[in-house]
Amino acid sequence: MSSFESSRKVFSSLDTFDATAWNSSFTSEDRERAVDGLERGHVLYFKTLAFPLEAEEKVFLSSTWSDQEAKNISFDPTEGRLRGAKIEGADGEKLAGMMRRYASDARQLLQGLLPSYASTLKLARTSFRPHEVEGRKASSFRKDDTRLHVDAFPSRPNRGARILRVFTNIHPAGKPRVWQIGEPFEAYASRFLPTVSRPLPGLAQLESILGITKGVRTPYDHIMLHLHDRTKGDETYQREAPRQEVAFAAGSTWVVFTDQVLHAAISGQFVLEQTFELPVAAQRQTERSPLRVLERLTGRALAA
Numbered sequence: 001m002s003s004f005e006s007s008r009k010v011f012s013s014l015d016t017f018d019a020t021a022w023n024s025s026f027t028s029e030d031r032e033r034a035v036d037g038l039e040r041g042h043v044l045y046f047k048t049l050a051f052p053l054e055a056e057e058k059v060f061l062s063s064t065w066s067d068q069e070a071k072n073i074s075f076d077p078t079e080g081r082l083r084g085a086k087i088e089g090a091d092g093e094k095l096a097g098m099m100r101r102y103a104s105d106a107r108q109l110l111q112g113l114l115p116s117y118a119s120t121l122k123l124a125r126t127s128f129r130p131h132e133v134e135g136r137k138a139s140s141f142r143k144d145d146t147r148l149h150v151d152a153f154p155s156r157p158n159r160g161a162r163i164l165r166v167f168t169n170i171h172p173a174g175k176p177r178v179w180q181i182g183e184p185f186e187a188y189a190s191r192f193l194p195t196v197s198r199p200l201p202g203l204a205q206l207e208s209i210l211g212i213t214k215g216v217r218t219p220y221d222h223i224m225l226h227l228h229d230r231t232k233g234d235e236t237y238q239r240e241a242p243r244q245e246v247a248f249a250a251g252s253t254w255v256v257f258t259d260q261v262l263h264a265a266i267s268g269q270f271v272l273e274q275t276f277e278l279p280v281a282a283q284r285q286t287e288r289s290p291l292r293v294l295e296r297l298t299g300r301a302l303a304a
């Protein structure tokens with residue numbers, strides 16, 4: 001399809017690192033490569049950075065602990081509470097402990113790798129993804145992560161802050177997590193921006209008062225959410241947009257700005273994930289953030 005021709009070239013890449021420990025110290029060259037690659041929209045790939053489970057945690061490698069409704073089991077480190085799990089008592093403590101340990105390892109990794117982010121990096125939710133992705137029916141197309149998208153949280157506006165995520169494939173029998181990665185953010189945003197209309201005046205305030213959102217959605221949040229929904233709902237784009245497929249090996253870890261990198265999870269089972277929020281100002285090159293790109297494309301301030 002001709003409208004995709006301009007972006008048919010190789011557009012994204014994996015930057016590989018050979019660390020094997022979460023508390024590794026990185027050379028200044030590696031740290032430089034990490035911050036630059038991430039901000040360009042690359043995926044940082046740690047092929048041999050595994051998260052070994054304790055013997056008594058191996059029982060969690062099953063989809064039976066899920067409430068079968070939520071996509072993931074998540075853990076909120078500030079509330080200390082599990083969501084999406086059907087689990088009680090000592091088992092719940094054990095699972096929460098595993099997720100807390102992952103959160104702490106993920107944080108250590110980023111502190112060593114991205115020291116310029118460390119002081120403002122905010123720990124958000126931890127998730128455990130026990131379901132096979134392939135063939136799983138999502139409750140709506142908006143929740144279907146097998147479709148290309150950039151992340152935007154419907155009920156938690158982030159006012160331009162970056163979404164930085166660490167993923168680890170803990171599949172016990174070597175099954176890779178397969179993703180597709182799409183075109184660069186700016187090309188993508190230019191394509192879909194014309195489909196996003198302005199928010200209704202007063203709606204963001206109302207949704208916040210009603211508790212539909214946690215805090216007021218900024219114009220940035222409005223655009224990101226609509227880009228997310230329009231993209232997932234565009235059958236032609238889903239079928240024909242340029243992409244590359246990557247297989248993240250069992251026992252590997254990857255780090256990515258998921259609000260910038262178009263991604264779709266195609267297959268695989270058993271992944272741990274830690275989300276961090278980062279203020280745009282902490283970036284080396286703030287003009288590469290989705291906030292600044294969208295402000296440039298629309299000619300307006302979007303998160304004031």
Ligand SMILES: O=C(O)CCC(=O)C(=O)O
Binds near residue numbers: 264
């Ligand atoms: O579970 C995965 O591999 C990725 C799913 C996804 O799109 C996300 O977590 O943002």
Ligand SMILES: [Fe+2]
Binds near residue numbers: 145149150151258263
């Ligand atoms: Fe996503």
